[in-house]
Amino acid sequence: INAEYMGFHMEEYLPHAEHNYERRRRDFGRPINFTESNVFYENIWPDQRLTQSFVDRLSCDKAVQCTTTCASHKVNTTTVNLQSDGMLHAEGGWPAGTDSKDVERKLGIRRSIEKTDLFKNSVNHLGDNVLRCLKQNVSVDIYEEYFSGVGEGDHSGEPPTARSHSVFRDPTNARRTAAFISWYPDGARKLAIAYCCLRFQAIPGEGFPTTSYIWDINNPNIPETELRPASQLCCLEFNYRDAHTLLGGCYNGLIELYDDRAGGLAVGTSLIEKSHRDPVYDVCWLQSKTATECISCATDGQVLRWDTRKLTEPAEILSLEVKGSEQYGAVCMEYDAAAGAKILVGTEQGDVLSINRKAKNPQDRISAPYTGHVGAVHAVKRNPFALRYFLTVGDWTARLWTDELRTPIVTTKFHKSYLTDAAWSPSRPSVFFVTKHDGWLDIWDYLYKQSEPTYSVAISDAGLHCVSVQAKGQFLVLGGVDGSATLLEVSDSLVSHNSNEKASFLQILDREYKRERNLERSQTLRKRDAIRNRKAGLEIKQDDPALYASIEEKFAEIEAEPALPPSRTQSRISILARNALAGDSPEAHEPSSSKLPVHDDEPIVRQGRQQTEAHGEVVHVGEMAEVHEGEVAEHEGEVAEHQAEVHEGELAEAHQEVEASPVHN
Secondary structure (H helix, E strand, C coil): CCCEECCEECCCCCCCCCCCCCCCHHHCCCCCCCCCCCCCCCCCCCCHHHHHHCCCCCCCCCCCCCCCCCCCCCCCCCCCCCCCCCCCCCCCCCCCCCCCCCHHHHHHHHHHHHCCHHHHHHHHHHHHHHHHHHHHHHHCCCCCCCCCCCCCCCCCCCCCCEEEEEEECCCCCCCCEEEEEEECCCCCCEEEEEEECCCCCCCCCCCCCCCEEEEECCECCCCCEEECCCCCEEEEEECCCCCCEEEEEECCCCEEEEECCCCCCCCEECCHHHCCCCCEEEEEECCCCCCCEEEEEECCCEEEEEECCECCCCCEEEECECCCCCECCEEEEEECHHHCCEEEEEECCCCEEEEECCCCCHHHCECCCECCCCCCEEEEEECCCCCCEEEEEECCEEEEEECCCCCCCEECCCCCCCEEEEEECCCCCCEEEEEECCCEEEEEECCCCCCCCCEEEECCCCCEEEEEECCCCCEEEEEECCCCEEEEEECHHHCCCCCCHHHHHHHHHHHHHHHHHHHHHHHHHHHHHHHHHHHHCCCCCCCCHHHHHHHHHHHHHHHHCCCCCHHHHHHHHHHHHHHHHHCCCCCCCCCCHHHCCCCCCCCEECCEEEECCCCCCEEEECCCCEECHHHHHHCHHHHHCCCCCCCHHHHHHHHHHHHHCCCCC
């Protein structure tokens, strides 16, 4: 018997013995019960000769574990990188070279096929099967929705919130900004992010990365496609018809075309001598039959129209020059096919230009600028529910405009940090998002609050640069200065809207538009009255101190009176001067506002004629005031803010006219 117990071998002390036992197959697996028989005992005495081979050691304790020893420790799990490869075949059977999204082309192919005999025979052959299926659907509607509308409630009372889903970080270690973000047009499953170093004269030399990436929103660890341009991409935009095609604007002024199916290299590049001379900050695809036309803008003062089938030279060059002003540098653009041929361009001078592509006269293509910002305009966005209104972001404010007026109708408060970008919500007409340089995101709901943001959340300590909203309005991506892009999900209260929300919001905008329009008209009337008063040649007898003092007192009374319409105050000053010229007292012939007729539809026209006996001259003053009483009543709240209707500048001008008039006896 070979016995081994606790590490001691006993085979050299015991004789070798073997024992075999047999069991039936059915007994295999059953426990074995051993019994003792013929037991004998043996004393094994120590060998004194072996003591010399041992060394005395103090007593020690040793634990013995019969089971397998397992070490318990913490380790980082290995990242599993997943990559999806496949092909989705949703539509096919068209001839080679046919675009599946070209509706007109497919209709033409259908008409030609329907005229053939093969089509008729196929329809007759499949008619029996289709008829059988229709009869089954009549008996049992397999497409009936039994629970439609369940779970859809009114979320307007819920507080607005936002939570972060994932963060897409720049795979390189370079300090670059996520300069531009574009959503995949077919299902919003991907993101195209352009990375660029926008710090002036801070770009390192050779070896600085120029790559940009296309990300899958479900895999923020590894980009799906890597784009390798010749220079850094400042902007990147998906084609609205062909989702595999992208248009990019480079830092060195080039325009590049990409196809994600062909790899990361550009399939088309413009020539350097025919391109922009400054970085291309924005590109837009134009609505066309071939979906190959696009425009680009840069701070070199040019807007170029391209055809991606021929990028060797631009199809059209438009210089941003307005009559009587210097050349503008473009920073951003806004184009919406539903708005017609108008293109809005935000400039680095703080103005917004409107370009009409279909203007017959080239000089009429650029209209008068929209002025209001004191810094560069970083974003111009049209409201998707009311295209005549658009939003701009520049300096420390965001402003709402309309196409008809050159001044803003709504202006937000001045923020402490610089505003960098803005975007409208595609699902709610009154909600828009604004990013700031301090890393905060402001969400405005103009139906809920007009003086401050509805909800603000801190996203990044490094600062935010751009924002892009998903087509459904549920998700938005925020590009940071440090190269990170944060995917944010907003609450249902910022996505779902009520049936009357659009009408209520448009009513607010229309009211502000009318108020601003009437203020603009009143300023125009005041300027016109001032010009007519100068042309009338009114003369004051300056040699009469008493008369001059009475006129000064009357000016003070008019200034201290409650607010009146601007043109009416100008008329009172004009009539006061006429009376002085005629030799009457200052209070004579003063117009009484209580005696004026009030008409809602017709303006009040007052004409005066005074004859001077001293000189025998006749002075005609026609249409001294033209004020619409209905508009004055509608905007008396705005006029009431100007308690002194005759401004100090206008009073000084009237005094100068009195002092400069010749002396007459």
